[in-house]
Amino acid sequence: MIAAAAGRLFAELGYDRTSMRAVAAAAAVDPALVAHYFGSKQRLFVSVVKLPVDPELIVAQVVLGERGGAGERLARTVLGVLEDPAGLARITGMVRAAASEPEAAALLRKLITRDLYGPIARALGGDQPDLRANLVGSQIVGLVLARHVVQIEPLASVEPDAVARALAPVLQHYLTGDLASGTITL
């Protein structure tokens, strides 16, 4: 209950404006209980904000299949996770917190390079897999921020399928293209 309430508040208010007291109120428990179980707000955040999906499953889904389709599979997987309200809440919470909180930024760095996009880039066999993972992460974090946090229009209202089609070749370029040529080579 505490974890669910904390996850919701972090997503809605961002890290800075979520207080331990507000989490306790939303979970209808005594603030002392939140402090007892989670210690600090940083520890509460890191325990609560986990990926809504198993990273290994996502990596397998994207890597299996034709190499030239990896960008599209990744785009569709990400858009699918963001369609699920629970997934969306956790991911927006993570991105918002990473913008202001060093501990959340460290979590996001680990997720992008070690758990998610790094393994995908490595499995696809391009050079500079960590840089590729970072570039993929920059576009996906930027999408979450623009579409779901800043809610810029029309991007915020466009069908997920249309967003996936616009992003697919970009992610493919970052994963397997020639990054140095200045042109697209998929």
Add this chain to the structure above:
Amino acid sequence: MIAAAAGRLFAELGYDRTSMRAVAAAAAVDPALVAHYFGSKQRLFVSVVKLPVDPELIVAQVVLGERGGAGERLARTVLGVLEDPAGLARITGMVRAAASEPEAAALLRKLITRDLYGPIARALGGDQPDLRANLVGSQIVGLVLARHVVQIEPLASVEPDAVARALAPVLQHYLTGDLASGTITL
């Protein structure tokens, strides 16, 4: 002096953790003076955080020249602004604040769609110019967040020129490509 101090603190600490009192201390003035001139923290933020460059100049720089080179010109212009410490501080401040503050998010929306990338997309004559502007904005905001706020490696340390080359075809795709095809068409 107050504006310069506020700009620096918003960039370093983010919106939420910058107080009117800290701005006054950094500017070596009485807090009452800050309140007198700027009213609320929101008003201080909106007066202080302006683009470090003239949007019309950027639009002209990107739009003039071969249409197929617009993505590269935009990438180089953005990376150039981010190389300048004053430009970097204002832009990171803006992106961090937009992640937690509705008024800053509104500012970013206006900047992306009305002042900067919207006019570029319209001048280049593609369909759905506002959606194109949003997609360009999502990648640039994501780059600022990943490279300069979250400071993910190796992206944070890569030469600006290499980043510009990796991004150029992506921005070109968003500006002039076929967004619905799922493949790159520049």
